[in-house]
Amino acid sequence: MNDTTAQTRELGWRQSRDAETLPEVYRSMRIPTKGSVIKKFLAFAGPGYLVAVGYMDPGNWATDIAGGSMFGYTLLSVILLSNLMAILLQALAGKLGIVTGRDLAQACRDHYSKPVSMVLWVLCELAIAACDLAEVIGTAIALNLLFGIPLIWGVIITAVDVLIVLLLQHKGFRYIEALVITLMGTIGVCFLIEVIWSRPEIGGVLQGFVPSAEIIKNPEMLYIAIGILGATVMPHNLYLHSSIVQTRQYEQTSLGKREAIRFSTWDSTIALFFALLINASILIVSAAAFHTAGFTDIADINDAYHLLTPILGSTIASILFGVALLAAGQNSTLTGTLAGQIVMEGFLNIRLPAWLRRLITRLIAIIPAVIVTAIAGEDGTMDLLILSQVILSFQLSFAVIPLVKFTNDKKKMGEFANPLWMKILAWTVAVFIAVLNAYLLVMTVF
Structure with missing residues (x-):
């Protein structure tokens, strides 16, 4: 047994890491060893915003619009709670990648038996397909609303993001981060204007952030609430974050890793705070514009788009809504493609040319989306968006439990173990997610 293998097993891993995560950009960005804390943080900032993108994708729009129109501001507390859980889980995902040099998929493949790893991989691919379905359909709807492009062609056009990722990643990972942050800022500005125009009731908004027992008692409200949970805490984001934090050249020492963990946590927490504001804004606009006006059954992005103009009294309101939706959909497909690559390489340990990997992960989403859109048409797309988020929430435990288990393990994490x-907090969140999903399953069946 060589020294590397012995050291690996001593650290709680069965085998040495056999490949780098995202090899084309692995440790490609230098972190200054000297300078102010702010300078170092800015060099590390970026991965958190790619993660935050998944928390404001078109699936969120579907659940937030449905929640706001049906129940007013009540489900704002679910968005807040989901975001707090997301902050904790993403911090753990970043720590796992920084400390172990493995993304979550690689860690699962090392720790579990091959059959268990294959099951986890299939479940994760299903989650990514459900998420991509929401993102692809959301982008297609935005193209249809803004430019009149048929949904089927809109779905096919989303394949262009494969070329965008390849082009930008070839130039450097910073370019991908810059594009994502720009699109995220576009969404934020659009909804800031929408919130101002919709004139929400401040007291109702503040009260909405306080949890209500009615959420548990009302099956319809609970269904939307768990959809919001599934749309907010995204399982593939945990795999994504554990990988992209390793694009930074932090020092491979105890002090260097500790500093990297701190900056990574700041980065993801700040980015997720912006995601919280945008998610809350979508629900607030829906509640103020639709629920207040008596439109309590708006779960369709198309209806929301067309009703904003007469209700808010400005055609620009609908245009801003469409622009924000397009930005959200394109942003999410970019990060979803990266997550698909990470999951496939991490679980299966296969190495394919970059263009082929991107094409495979994109087709996994586009082919089902084309079939679904052709069969269901416009009428069925919104039901599919909400259903996709519920599917995501069911799969969430299969990513959360391994993440909590690994980061709690002193053999695997050493001095960095939780x-x-x-x-206690991490297991509480993991159990809460699992129980909530089991409860929804029982309520749905019976």
């Missing part, structure tokens, strides 16, 4: 208070 302290007792974080172990």
Whole structure:
């Protein structure tokens, strides 16, 4: 047994890491060893925004619009709770990648038996397909609303993001991060204007952030609430984050890793705070514009787009809505493609040419989306968006439990293993997610 293998097993891993995650950009961005804390943080900032993109994708729009129009501001508390859980889980995902040099998929393949790893891979691919379905359909709807492009052609056009990712990643990972942050800023500006125009009731908004027992008692409200949970805490984002934090050249020392963990946590927390504001804004606009006016059954993005103009009294309101939706859909397909690559390479340990990997992961989403759109048409797309988010929430536990297990393990994490208070908090979140999903399943069946 060589020294590397012995050291690996001593650290709680069965085998040495056999490949780098996202090899084309692995440790490609330098972190300054000297300078102010702000300078170092800015060099590390970026991965959190790619992660935050998944928290404002078109699936979120479907659940937020449905929740706001049906129940007013009540489900704002679910968005807040989901975001707080997301902040914790993404911090753990970043820590796992920084400390172990493995993304979550690689860690699962090392730790579990081959059959278990294959099951986890299939479940994760299903989750990514459900998520991509929402993103692709959302982009297609935006193209249809803004430019009149038929949904089927809109779905096919989303394949262009494969070329965008390849082009930008070839130039450097910073270009992908810059594009994502720009699109994210576009969404934020659009909804800031929408919120101002919709004139929400401030007291109702503040009260909405306080949890209500009615959410658990009302099956319809619970269904939308778990859809929001599934749309907010995205399982593939945990795999994504554990990989892209490794694009930074942090020092491979105890001090260097500790500093990297701190900056990574700041980065993802700040980015997710912006995601919280945007998610909350979507629900607030829906509640103020639709629920207040008596339109309590708006779960369709098309209806929301067309009703904003007469209700808010400005055609620009609908245009801003469409532009924000297009930005959200394109942003999400970019990061979804990266997540698909990470999951496929991590679980299966296969190495394919970059263009082929991108094409495969994109087709996994586009082919079902074309079939679904052709069969269901415009009428069925919104039901599919909400259903896709519920599917995501069911799969969430299969990503969360391994993540919590690994980061709690002192053999795998060494001095960076979660302290007792974080172990308790992390397991509480994991159990809460699992119980909530089981409860929804029982309510749905019976």
